[in-house]
Amino acid sequence: xxxxxxxxxxxxxxxxxxxxxxxxxxxxxxxxxxxxxxxxxxxxxxxxxxxxxxxxxxxxxxxxxxxxxxxxxxxxxxxxxxxxxxxxxxxxxxxxxxxxxxxxxxxxxxxxxxxxxxxxxxxxxxxxxxxxxxxxxxxxxxxxxxxxxxxxxxxxxxxxxxxxxxxxxxxxxxxxxxxxxxxxxxxxxxxxxxxxxxxxxxxxxxxxxxxxxxxxxxxxxxxxxxxxxxxxxxxxxxxxxxxxxxxxxxxxxxxxxxxxxxxxxxxxxxxxxxxxxxxxxxxxxxxxxxxxxxxxxxxxxxxxxxxxxxxxxxxxxxxxxxxxxxxxxxxxxxxxxxxxxxxxxxxxxxxxxxxxxxxxxxxxxxxxxxxxxxxxxxxxxxxxxxxxxxxxxxxxxxxxxxxxxxxxxxxxxxxxxxxxxxxxxxxxxxxxxxxxxxxxxxxxxxxxxxxxxxxxxxxxxxxxxxxxxxxxxxxxxxxxxxxxxxxxxxxxxxxxx
Numbered sequence: 001x002x003x004x005x006x007x008x009x010x011x012x013x014x015x016x017x018x019x020x021x022x023x024x025x026x027x028x029x030x031x032x033x034x035x036x037x038x039x040x041x042x043x044x045x046x047x048x049x050x051x052x053x054x055x056x057x058x059x060x061x062x063x064x065x066x067x068x069x070x071x072x073x074x075x076x077x078x079x080x081x082x083x084x085x086x087x088x089x090x091x092x093x094x095x096x097x098x099x100x101x102x103x104x105x106x107x108x109x110x111x112x113x114x115x116x117x118x119x120x121x122x123x124x125x126x127x128x129x130x131x132x133x134x135x136x137x138x139x140x141x142x143x144x145x146x147x148x149x150x151x152x153x154x155x156x157x158x159x160x161x162x163x164x165x166x167x168x169x170x171x172x173x174x175x176x177x178x179x180x181x182x183x184x185x186x187x188x189x190x191x192x193x194x195x196x197x198x199x200x201x202x203x204x205x206x207x208x209x210x211x212x213x214x215x216x217x218x219x220x221x222x223x224x225x226x227x228x229x230x231x232x233x234x235x236x237x238x239x240x241x242x243x244x245x246x247x248x249x250x251x252x253x254x255x256x257x258x259x260x261x262x263x264x265x266x267x268x269x270x271x272x273x274x275x276x277x278x279x280x281x282x283x284x285x286x287x288x289x290x291x292x293x294x295x296x297x298x299x300x301x302x303x304x305x306x307x308x309x310x311x312x313x314x315x316x317x318x319x320x321x322x323x324x325x326x327x328x329x330x331x332x333x334x335x336x337x338x339x340x341x342x343x344x345x346x347x348x349x350x351x352x353x354x355x356x357x358x359x360x361x362x363x364x365x366x367x368x369x370x371x372x373x374x375x376x377x378x379x380x381x382x383x384x385x386x387x388x389x390x391x392x393x394x395x396x397x398x399x400x401x402x403x404x405x406x407x408x409x410x411x412x413x414x415x416x417x418x419x420x421x422x423x424x425x426x427x428x429x430x431x432x433x434x435x436x437x438x439x440x441x442x443x444x445x446x447x448x449x450x451x452x453x454x455x456x457x458x459x460x461x462x463x464x465x466x467x468x469x470x471x472x473x474x475x476x477x478x479x480x481x482x483x484x485x486x487x488x489x490x491x492x493x494x495x496x497x
Contacts, residue, residue, distance in 0.1 A: 003027055009040055009081050012088065021152075023047050028091060038076060041087040057085045063130060064153045071121040073141065073151040089151070094144050098137035101204060105236075111205045112270050114140070114148045118198060119266035121150045126191045126261065133189070135197035136177040137204065175220040176210045177201065180253050183221045191262070192255040198262050199250025202269065206243060207235035211251065225253070231283060242272035245280040380438050387434050394427050 002025070007014045012029035015037070019026050024041045031038050047053060061078035064087075068074065077088040097114065100106060106114075118140060122132060132153055141149040179196035181189060204210050211229030214220045229251050232244045246268045252258045259265040272278050401416040409415070436445060 003042070009042070009086060010079050010088075012038060012040060014040075029088075031088075037091040037093075039073075039089045039091045041089060042081070043085050045084060054080075054085060060153065061087055066128065067125060067130070067153070069121050069124045071117045071147070071149055072125070072153075073149045090149075092141040092143050092149050092151075094142045096138050097140035097142060097148070097201070097205075100142060101137055101208070105208050106205060108273055110146070111202070112266075112273055113146075114142075114205070115198070115202050115269055116266045117148045118150055118201070119262035122191075122194050122198065122262040125153070126194070131189060131191065132194050132197075133182065134174060134177070135194055135201060136174050137201060140201070175217040175224070176212065178221065178224055180225045181255065183224050190255065192258045192260070195250060195258050195260075195262055195265055198265060199247060199258075202265070203229065203232060203247050203251065206239055206247065207232050209235065228253075233283070240272065240275075241283050242275075242278050242280075243269065244283040246272050246278060248283055249280040383434060383438070387430055390430055391427060394423055398423070 003009060003014045003017075005014055005016050009027070009029060011033065012031050015028040015030055017025065018028050018039060024043050024047075027040045027042065029038050029040050030036075043053075043057065058078070061075055064072075065075040065078075073092060074090050075087055076090065079086060079088075118135070122135070125132060130153070132150070134152060135150070139150065139152045141151055143149065175183075177197045177200045179189075179193045182193055200210055212220050212223040212227065214223065229247070232247050233239050233241070246265070249268075250258060250265050259268065268278050268280060272280075398416065398420045401419060405412075405414060405416050
């Protein structure tokens with residue numbers, strides 16, 4: 001349900017639209033009885049219609065309404081308008097941290113102030129057993145006096161009850177700020193999930209960008225799980241080694257290696273900013289093995305926790321490997337589908353663009369013989385390079401999949417045969433297409449066409465003379481069929497001599 005200025009939602013008069021997200025649209029409204037402005041979060045109709053949503057929505061309102069902290073946006077009320085639920089919150093005039101960061105880096109003192117306030121707010125929520133799970137700059141509001149507020153506890157999880165305001169089996173969060181365990185769909189989340197997300201916000205404030213960027217959400221999620229963040233000082237050389245060390249610790253892939261709470265992270269950052277001693281280890285040096293280290297460390301830690309012998313080690317190693325392989329395959333498949341969707345979209349954009357095709361054809365007809373030959377040769381070379389690239393990518397990706405199988409599930413079922421077989425059909429098709437277009441298959445195709453053409457012309461009664469075909473019409477004249485398929489009167493020359 002969309003509202004415009006002048007519409008009424010319950011006891012509130014809509015002033016205008018503030019913004020929209022994946023779950024709701026937020027409006028600025030006026031509450032006449034108290035003479036104040038409020039923000040109203042109206043759920044999207046497709047979300048509100050889900051089974052059990054109203055109960056989850058009511059629980060969310062009760063959860064957030066129980067939070068009373070100077071840096072958390074308070075909930076005033078909740079209700080529904082014609083079956084569409086909405087929340088009424090404090091209206092914070094100003095901008096989001098995301099908008100503030102779009103103007104460039106902010107001063108270190110302000111970074112420390114924002115980090116400290118958000119850490120206080122999260123520690124307060126954690127003490128009440130509530131996780132935020134979606135800490136990001138767009139959920140941090142800055143009022144006109146510069147005070148930061150944390151908003152949108154729509155993904156909050158009740159730690160003690162094991163209940164969530166959203167479906168527990170769905171991966172929730174924003175790819176650029178999601179923690180590795182959250183990205184993997186783990187349900188046993190704790191306060192260190194919010195530490196990781198706050199650490200990414202801090203990293204972005206210090207460097208001007210998030211640690212992981214990519215063309216698709218799945219590529220970013222993959223990096224959150226497996227790839228160490230770029231050293232912060234490579235993006236902002238003015239940062240001290242101590243600040244980089246704090247960021248490294250906050251963004252550790254393993255929860256046990258992170259700060260225990262947002263408050264500890266904020267305190268360490270304050271000390272690093274002031275040149276005081278910190279507890280974080282020295283900044284790491286990025287090496288080629290960094291990407292695989294978190295996985296190996298994770299498996300080793302699990303083995304220590306379980307207590308094991310050689311047999312159980314092997315079983316758990318295989319199980320961990322299967323889970324990692326599944327994550328790789330699922331993310332890769334989703335990324336492939338995203339690329340296919342982009343390709344289809346691009347093809348649709350190009351559909352019907354015939355004018356450019358005819359312009360190119362007309363230009364080619366005006367070219368010299370040498371230029372036309374050069375163009376055809378260049379096209380053949382480009383298509384050959386594309387074929388070789390396709391084969392190279394096929395070999396590289398499938399080698400990687402077989403390596404995963406060898407080190408995780410061998411000698412179990414060889415699951416890489418499925419992507420290899422499907423992709424292999426595409427490779428064979430690509431090779432045959434090139435062969436028939438430029439290789440020996442082209443000559444055989446031309447010969448077959450020539451034989452069939454001659455057989456058909458003879459069946460139709462044409463007679464061959466040299467390179468032309470003739471037949472006698474009713475007037476006894478010889479009519480010639482040229483190689484270009486044109487019918488010409490072979491006696492015409494005599495008539496005009």
